[in-house]
Amino acid sequence: MASSAMSEPLLSVRGLTKHFPLTRGVVFRRQIGSVQAVDGVSFDLHEGETLGLVGESGCGKSTTARLLMRLIEPTAGEAIYGGEDIFTMSRAQLRRLRRDIQIIFQDPYASLDPRMTVGSIIGEGWEVHPDLVPKGQRRAEVSRLLEQVGLEAGHADRFPHQFSGGQRQRIGIARALAVRPEVLILDEPVSALDVSVQAQVINLIEQLQDEYGFAALFIAHDLSVVRHISDRIAVMYLGKIVESGVADEIYERPAHPYTQALLSAVPSPDPTITRRERIRLEGDVPSPANPPSGCRFRTRCWKADERCAEEEPALVDRFGHGHPSACHYADVSDVIGSSGQE
Amino acid sequence: MTDDVRQRDEARAAAGQDVPPAGQQVEAPRPDEVDATEGMAVESRSQWQLFRRKFVRHKLAMGSLLFLLLVSFTAFNAEWVAPYEYDEINVVMRSTPPTLEQNHFFGTDQLGRDYFSRVLYGTRTSLIAAGVAGLIAVAVGTAVGAVAGFYRGWIDSLLMRLTDLVLIVPLLAILLVAATFFGRGQPVRVAVIIGLLVWVSLARIVRGVFLSLREKEFVQAARASGATDLRIIFRHMLPNTVGPIVVNLTLTLAAVIILEATLAFLGLGVNPPEPALGLLIEEGRSAMQTQWWLILMPGLTLVAIALAINFVGDGLRDALDPTQRES
Numbered sequence: 019m020a021s022s023a024m025s026e027p028l029l030s031v032r033g034l035t036k037h038f039p040l041t042r043g044v045v046f047r048r049q050i051g052s053v054q055a056v057d058g059v060s061f062d063l064h065e066g067e068t069l070g071l072v073g074e075s076g077c078g079k080s081t082t083a084r085l086l087m088r089l090i091e092p093t094a095g096e097a098i099y100g101g102e103d104i105f106t107m108s109r110a111q112l113r114r115l116r117r118d119i120q121i122i123f124q125d126p127y128a129s130l131d132p133r134m135t136v137g138s139i140i141g142e143g144w145e146v147h148p149d150l151v152p153k154g155q156r157r158a159e160v161s162r163l164l165e166q167v168g169l170e171a172g173h174a175d176r177f178p179h180q181f182s183g184g185q186r187q188r189i190g191i192a193r194a195l196a197v198r199p200e201v202l203i204l205d206e207p208v209s210a211l212d213v214s215v216q217a218q219v220i221n222l223i224e225q226l227q228d229e230y231g232f233a234a235l236f237i238a239h240d241l242s243v244v245r246h247i248s249d250r251i252a253v254m255y256l257g258k259i260v261e262s263g264v265a266d267e268i269y270e271r272p273a274h275p276y277t278q279a280l281l282s283a284v285p286s287p288d289p290t291i292t293r294r295e296r297i298r299l300e301g302d303v304p305s306p307a308n309p310p311s312g313c314r315f316r317t318r319c320w321k322a323d324e325r326c327a328e329e330e331p332a333l334v335d336r337f338g339h340g341h342p343s344a345c346h347y348a349d350v351s352d353v354i355g356s357s358g359q360e
Numbered sequence: 361m362t363d364d365v366r367q368r369d370e371a372r373a374a375a376g377q378d379v380p381p382a383g384q385q386v387e388a389p390r391p392d393e394v395d396a397t398e399g400m401a402v403e404s405r406s407q408w409q410l411f412r413r414k415f416v417r418h419k420l421a422m423g424s425l426l427f428l429l430l431v432s433f434t435a436f437n438a439e440w441v442a443p444y445e446y447d448e449i450n451v452v453m454r455s456t457p458p459t460l461e462q463n464h465f466f467g468t469d470q471l472g473r474d475y476f477s478r479v480l481y482g483t484r485t486s487l488i489a490a491g492v493a494g495l496i497a498v499a500v501g502t503a504v505g506a507v508a509g510f511y512r513g514w515i516d517s518l519l520m521r522l523t524d525l526v527l528i529v530p531l532l533a534i535l536l537v538a539a540t541f542f543g544r545g546q547p548v549r550v551a552v553i554i555g556l557l558v559w560v561s562l563a564r565i566v567r568g569v570f571l572s573l574r575e576k577e578f579v580q581a582a583r584a585s586g587a588t589d590l591r592i593i594f595r596h597m598l599p600n601t602v603g604p605i606v607v608n609l610t611l612t613l614a615a616v617i618i619l620e621a622t623l624a625f626l627g628l629g630v631n632p633p634e635p636a637l638g639l640l641i642e643e644g645r646s647a648m649q650t651q652w653w654l655i656l657m658p659g660l661t662l663v664a665i666a667l668a669i670n671f672v673g674d675g676l677r678d679a680l681d682p683t684q685r686e687s
Contacts (some may be wrong), residue, residue: 087584099496118585128576132683133599135407142595143585177682197585 022205027062028233029086029201031121034059034095036081043070053307056178057079058095058256060333063201065069067102070248070265072241072280074303078257079237080124084258099201114284117147124206130178135173135257136189143197147294150197163192167221169268173302185213188222195230202227203235208243220247244276245269253277256306257312259333263341271350273343275319296301297353316320321347406684414634414679421675424668431665435484445634449473458653466657469643473633483634483665487641489551489620489636490669494613496555501562502598502605508563509570510593520567527560532622541627547630550623554616563607569601603677610673614666621662637662 019273056078063069084090084098084111088104099102099115107115123129130139137160144151144159151159161171166186178186187207194202204223208216224247227234242269244251245265250261253276260272271276280298299318304310312330316322325346333344434441443463444450450472458467458475466475508519535542536555573579574597584590621638630636637658644654676683 040439084580087585089580089675113586116584117671121581121584123577123581129581131578131600132580132598134595134682142582146588146591180685193581193585 019055025064028099028319029063029235030098031062031086032060032096034082034085034096034097034164036078036085036090036091037092051117051307054257054309055306056085056092057309058258059254060257060259061252061262063233065200066227066231066233067249068236068242068247070244070251071235071237071254072244073239073254075239075305076256076306077254078306079239079314080205081252082342083203083235083237086179086203087119097191099175113146113293117150117197118199119201119203119269120197120199121203121205122187122190122194122207122271125210126183126190127210129190130186130232135175136164136181139178139189140174140193140196143193149195159196160192162233163196164189166195168218175190183211184219187219191219191222191226195226198230200233201238201284202232205237206239207236209239217245223247240284241269241280253280256303256309258314258344260315260343260345261343262323262333263339270352271339272353273341273348273350274315274345275347277317277343278351278353315345320334321345362366388598403448409531411679411680414684415675416673418678420671421679423562424671424675425489426670428665428672431486431661431668435480435487438477438480438484442474444474446478446481446635448477452622455651457651458657460639467651467653468650468663469654470647475653475657476641478635479637479661480600482637482640482658483661485547485630485634485636486617486620486662487665488640489547489554490613490616492548493558493616493620494609497550497559497562497616498605498609498655500556501608502566502601504559504569505563505566506570506593506601507596509650510574510589510597511565512571516567519563523560523563526557531557531619533620534559534629535623536626539623541687545637547620550620550628551616554619558612558616562605562612563605566601573597599680602680606673606680610670613669617662617666634672650682 020299022172029265034056035054035058036056037054039157041047042050058341059078060080071079071082074307081090081147085092086104088107088269092105095105099119102111104115125242130136134142139158140160142155144156144187157174157244160174164173165173169188169192169312173181177187181189183271184306207223208219211219220243223234234247236244236247240250248265250263250268251265251268252259253274253289254260255276261272261277269281272281282295282297297320301318304314304317310317310327311330313322313326314328315320329346331344331346332360333342335342336348400487438446450468452472452473453462453464453468455470456464456468456472460463464474464476466479468475469478504519504523508516534557535553539550542549542553579592579596582596587595617637620636621641624630624636624638625642630639640658641655641662644651644656644658
C-alpha cells in the first residue's frame with residue numbers, strides 16, 4: 019500500500035462537480051435552482067488498490083460513479099486517466115475508456131437485459147471491442163468467465179430471469195471483467211443482496227482482484243461492508259468528501275463527527291463487548307437543492323456553532339496522520355473501541 | 361352429464377380442443393409440474409428455437425395463423441379458387457340464400473352475382489389495405505417514437521408536436537379529402553394514406569417505453585461497454601419494446617380493415633363493382649331484413665380476420681418474451 023501511494027495515480031479526480039438544474043415551465047423554461055449532487059469531489063485511485071466511497075443514500079456516490087463512466091456530463095472538474103481528462107475525451111477515446119473502466123451496478127434485476135441470454139450479455143463488450151477476443155473463442159471465454167465467477171458454463175444459454183439476485187450480480191461481474199478493465203467501479207454491488215450472499219460476492223470480488231489486478235472504486239452506504247475490502251476510504255456527505263484516509267485510520271481514529279456517527283452505527287460482531295455508546299444523528303439529510311451554508315453537516319452535528327455556519331471547513335490533514343478531515347472541531351476518537359480489542 | 365359439464369365441453373369443442381369422453385374425470389396437468397420438466401428441456405436452446413417452440417405451443421395463435429394463411433392464400437388466388445368472376449351476373453339465381461347448388465356457398469346478391477366470389481375478392485382488397493397501412497404505421501410510428509424517446513430534447517418536442525398535430529385532425533375528414541384527391545378507386549393508395557395517419561398512437565407508445573428503458577441500468581451498462589446509440593436502440597431497447605409494438609400492430613391492422621371498410625362504405629376506396637369487405641357490408645346493409653347473408657357473410661369474414669390477427673399478436677408477444685412461462 020505504501021508503495022502504491024507513492025506511484026502516479028491511475029485515476030485522478032479533481033473538483034468533480036455535478037449540479038442538476040431544477041427548471042420550471044415547459045415552453046419558457048427557466049432554471050430556478052440546482053441539485054448539488056456532487057460538489058467538488060477530489061480523490062486518487064492507484065493501480066490495484068481499492069478505494070471505498072461511503073455515505074448515506076443521496077450523498078452523490080452513484081452520481082460520482084456515473085460521472086466517471088461519463089454516463090452523465092459533469093458541471094465542472096476533471097478526471098485524469100492515462101494522461102487524459104475523461105470529460106474532454108473524443109468519441110474514439112471514450113470507447114477505449116469504456117473498456118479500461120467498467121462498472122457494476124447496484125440492482126442486479128435491472129442491470130441485465132431480460133431479452134438476452136447470459137452468454138450474449140457477457141460477450142457484448144467483445145462486439146464493441148472485437149479485437150479483445152477472436153470470434154471463435156468467445157464461447158469458450160464466456161464459459162471460462164462464468165466458471166470463474168462461480169456459475170456453470172452451461173448457464174450461458176439461459177436468460178437472466180432464471181437466476182437469483184446473487185447469481186445475477188455474478189453475471190454482472192463477469193460482464194465487467196470480460197473487457198479486462200483496469201478500473202472497476204462497484205456501485206453498491208451488494209446492497210441489494212441478502213446478507214449471506216453479500217459476503218460471498220465480496221469475497222469473489224477480492225479474489226478476482228488478486229487475479230486480474232484491477233483497481234476498484236467500491237461504493238457502499240455501509241462502513242462494515244467497505245472495511246473488509248478497502249485499502250483506503252473516503253466518506254461522503256451531501257456531495258462532498260468529509261474525511262478520507264487509509265482504512266484502519268478511518269476505523270480506529272475517525273476525526274469527523276459524521277464518520278464517528280456512521281461508525282457507531284456499525285454493529286459489533288463480538289457480543290461480549292459491553293454496549294458502546296451510540297451516536298444518534300438528529301433529523302434528515304438536508305436537501306441537496308438547498309444545502310446549509312458553511313459546513314454541510316452542521317444541521318445535524320452536535321459540535322456545530324456559528325463558525326460552522328459561516329466558514330466552510332477545508333478537507334486538510336489536521337493531525338499529521340495523512341488522514342484529512344473537513345471539520346473545524348475535528349477530534350480523533352475511537353468510536354468502535356477496536357484498537358483496544360485487537 | 362350435467363349441464364355445466366356439457367356446456368364446458370361444447371365450449372372446448374368450439375375452441376377446437378379435445379373433448380374428453382363424458383363422465384371421465386378430467387385432470388389437467390398442474391402448471392408447476394409442466395414447467396419443471398419443460399424448463400430443463402429448454403435450457404440449451406437458442407433464442408429463435410425458444411421463440412418458435414413457444415409460438416407453436418400457443419394453440420390459439422397457431423390456429424389463427426393457419427387460418428390467416430389459408431384466408432390469404434385463397435384470397436390472393438381468387439382467380440383460381442372462386443367459382444365465379446366477382447362481376448359475373450346470373451339473373452336466374454338472383455337473391456339466393458347460401459346453398460350448395462351451383463356452388464353459391466354464400467348465396468347471391470340482387471343481381472345474381474356469386475357472393476362467395478365477391479367476398480373472396482373483397483377480402484383480398486382488404487388484406488392488401490391492411491398490410492400496406494399496417495407496415496407503414498409500424499415503420500413510421502416505431503421510428504418516430506424511438507428517435508423521440510431516445511434523444512429527447514428538442515427533437516422529442518418537435519416529433520411529439522407533429523404527432524399531436526396528426527392526432528388532433530379529424531381522421532375521417534382528412535381521409536375523405538385525401539382519398540378523394542389521390543386515392544379514388546385505388547385501394548393501395550388509400551391504404552398508404554391510412555398508414556400515414558394511424559402511426560401516431562404507436563409513436564407515443566414506443567416513445568413512452570423508450571423513455572423508461574433508457575434510464576434502465578442494463579442500457580447504461582451497454583453504454584458503459586462502449587456500445588453506440590444504434591446498437592443500444594436495436595439490440596437492447598427495440599427488443600424490449602416488441603410486446604407493446606405487436607399488440608398495437610394487431611389493433612392497428614384490425615382498425616385499418618374497418619377504416620377501409622368505412623371508406624368503402626362512404627363510397628371511396630374501391631370502385632364498384634370491384635368488391636371490398638366494407639363495400640359489401642354497405643351493400644348488404646340495405647337488404648339486411650330480407651337477405652341476411654348479404655351483410656352476415658362479409659361481416660363474419662371481417663370479424664374472423666380481425667380476431668385472428670389479434671390472437672396471432674397475443675401469441676407473438678408471449679413467445680417473444682423470455683420471462684413468460686410456457687403455457
